[in-house]
Amino acid sequence: AQKVTQAQTEISVVEKEDVTLDCVYETRDTTYYLFWYKQPPSGELVFLIRRNSFDEQNEISGRYSWNFQKSTSSFNFTITASQVVDSAVYFCALILGSSNTGKLIFGQGTTLQVKP
Amino acid sequence: ETGVTQTPRHLVMGMTNKKSLKCEQHLGHNAMYWYKQSAKKPLELMFVYSLEERVENNSVPSRFSPECPNSSHLFLHLHTLQPEDSALYLCASSQERTDWNTIYFGEGSWLTVV
Numbered sequence: 001a002q003k004v005t006q007a008q009t010e011i012s013v014v015e016k017e018d019v020t021l022d023c024v025y026e027t028r029d030t031t032y033y034l035f036w037y038k039q040p041p042s043g044e045l046v047f048l049i050r051r052n053s054f055d056e057q058n059e060i061s062g063r064y065s066w067n068f069q070k071s072t073s074s075f076n077f078t079i080t081a082s083q084v085v086d087s088a089v090y091f092c093a094l095i096l097g098s099s100n101t102g103k104l105i106f107g108q109g110t111t112l113q114v115k116p
Numbered sequence: 117e118t119g120v121t122q123t124p125r126h127l128v129m130g131m132t133n134k135k136s137l138k139c140e141q142h143l144g145h146n147a148m149y150w151y152k153q154s155a156k157k158p159l160e161l162m163f164v165y166s167l168e169e170r171v172e173n174n175s176v177p178s179r180f181s182p183e184c185p186n187s188s189h190l191f192l193h194l195h196t197l198q199p200e201d202s203a204l205y206l207c208a209s210s211q212e213r214t215d216w217n218t219i220y221f222g223e224g225s226w227l228t229v230v
Contacts, residue, residue: 004158033216043125043204043224050217091159095216101172102147102213106159 002027004094006107013082014115021077021110023092029053031097034068034075035104039089051075053097082114119143120222122207128228129197137192137225139207145220147213148190150182153204153224165190166213197229 003026013019025034036048049059051068059066063080079086089111093104120141129135141148150162164172165184179201181193190207207222 035216035219037221043206043226045206045208045221047220093159100214101161101164102149102210102216102219103161103164103172103174104151104159104219108156108158 002029002094002096002105004092004105004107006090006092006110008110009108010111010113012113012115015084016081017114018078018080019082019112019114021079021090021092021112023075023077023107025073025075025092025094027094027096029096029098033095033097035091035093035095036066036075036077037091037093039091039109041088045091048077079112082112084114084116087112087114120207120209120220122205122222122225124225125223126226126228128230129194130230131197131199133197134193134195136194137205137207137227139190139192139222141188141190141207141209141220141222143209143211143218143220145209145211145218146187147210147215148184148187149208149210149219150190150192151206151208151221153206154200155203159206162192164213171213194227197227199229202228 005024032053034051037045065078067076089109092107147166163182168184183191204224206224210219
């Protein structure tokens with residue numbers, strides 16, 4: 001069975017601190033895609049990144065970086081020098097390469113609160 | 117501004133009411149989705165439409181009835197709901213149902229069943 005686990009339910013940091021959000025996934029498929037979404041209080045899911053299972057290169061986008069490690073089935077997300085605007089719920093998600101429906105399998109989400 | 121718009125943003129309905137949620141995408145996509153987000157549960161896929169044809173019905177109760185009249189519009193018709201159906205309902209679209217590079221979500225419709 002496929003599963004995504006975000007063990008951290010809530011994280012609270014002070015502005016300018018670095019913070020890492022953990023994501024562990026389970027699948028027996030060799031081809032899959034991993035996503036991170038941000039959900040601000042308004043409700044919209046904002047796409048942050050997509051990674052396929054054959055590309056283990058880490059990625060950096062501004063203050064955001066992602067560490068994909070197939071050996072530990074993890075796809076962690078780090079925010080450097082956090083800001084109050086980063087406060088949101090963050091979801092990690094998985095799609096199997098064999099899927100023909102575009103079904104995203106989501107983790108429970110991590111609520112990040114960044115205090116001024 | 118999001119390419120996927122949902123109306124209404126907030127809805128309160130009684131258990132005997134009939135209401136509908138509407139989703140419209142302005143991205144030229146061919147696939148549309150309904151997801152449900154309940155408190156303390158992961159987002160769950162409800163329905164998938166591809167070129168106006170339903171391709172996935174994820175064991176959703178019949179009190180939820182989707183409709184996709186064209187590739188730009190998706191509805192979720194609601195009738196005789198239960199309080200436990202209160203949730204955020206999110207619409208999404210993608211270029212194709214196998215194109216995972218372009219999955220975009222709307223802002224959601226907050227539903228409260230009283």
